[in-house]
Amino acid sequence: MKINTVPADVTRLQRRARDTSKRDYGRVLVVGGSAGMAGAPALAGMAALRSGAGLVELVVPEVVAAIAAGFDPCVMTRGLPAQVDGTFAGAATAEILERAVFADAVAVGPGLGRSATTRALVESLWADLPQPCVFDADALWALAQADTARLAKHAGERVLTPHAGEMLRLLHRDQPGERRALEADAAAFAAATRSVVVLKGPATFVVDATRQAHNETGNPGMATAGSGDVLTGVAAALLCQSIDRRPLEPFDAARLAAWVHGHAGDIAAEHVGEISLTARDIVRCLPQAFSAVIQPASPSG
DSSP, X not given: OOOOOOOTTSOOBOOOOSSXXXXXXXXXXXEOOOTTOSHHHHHHHHHHHHTTOSEEEEEEEGGGHXXXXXXXXXXXXXXXXXXXXXSBOTTHHHHHHHHHXXXXXXXXOXXXXXXXXXXHHHHHXXXXXXXXXXXXXXXXXXXXXXXXXXXXXXXXXXXXXXXXXXXXXXXXXXXXXXXXXXXXXXXXXXXXXXXXXXXXXXXXXXXXXXXEEEOOOOOGGGOSTTHHHHHHHHHXXXXXXXXXXXXXXXXXXXXXXXXXXXXXXXXXXXXXXXXXXXXXXXXXXXXXXXXXXXXXXXXXX
């Protein structure tokens, strides 16, 4: 059995006070989904709930709203105008910005689809949302169409969670090269765009302009559809959490998200094996994974 010890640089969450409500733990808005891809935003939303968010709302194209809503009754769902291909219509952008006013963190990209309209939507959210945001999946494809100088301009904290191929696309490169070189380029990209990059893979690399860390949790069974969507939801929820009434710094939230996500995957692998592991298994194991990063109770006086 793989034993994961919480590293000293991974933030520990505080136990909840008795006199709190769901609004004390943040509202996450998940923007994603398209025809045939309703499960991706649903996985991110379910993961966000399991990661401490008090409220989670999925904003998806209306053609998949009923499907997305059916995954978990604890997640709110709102359907917005769609194009004939099942992706968001241009008219959805203004409504998404209106819904985001109520959010403490936003996750953009799971199952979003690729079109000129979704590209414009992602670029607008990247530039204009004042909340901390996680960008993943098809949102990374959209951001890769812009240059680094343009991506350096944004209204709030930004976390990107690319795998190696998505990172290469963001760098406008085709050849993968060595992992160490890709990590160096990811660090430079994070600094240039004033963002946190979570470069997924073996020993996931978390980096911003001043700090970096390699994550040691996780296993090959997590190379499965939807695993990244779960990480997106975990990270978005943690961007809403506070330590001593101060919001988690984006790097700390991303570092903790990577560790917990991998730890949940390791717990899941012990139950179902690496071959049979699915993203839903990771979500189911998040409660046990989070129990490892809760600060111990203070001794009674």
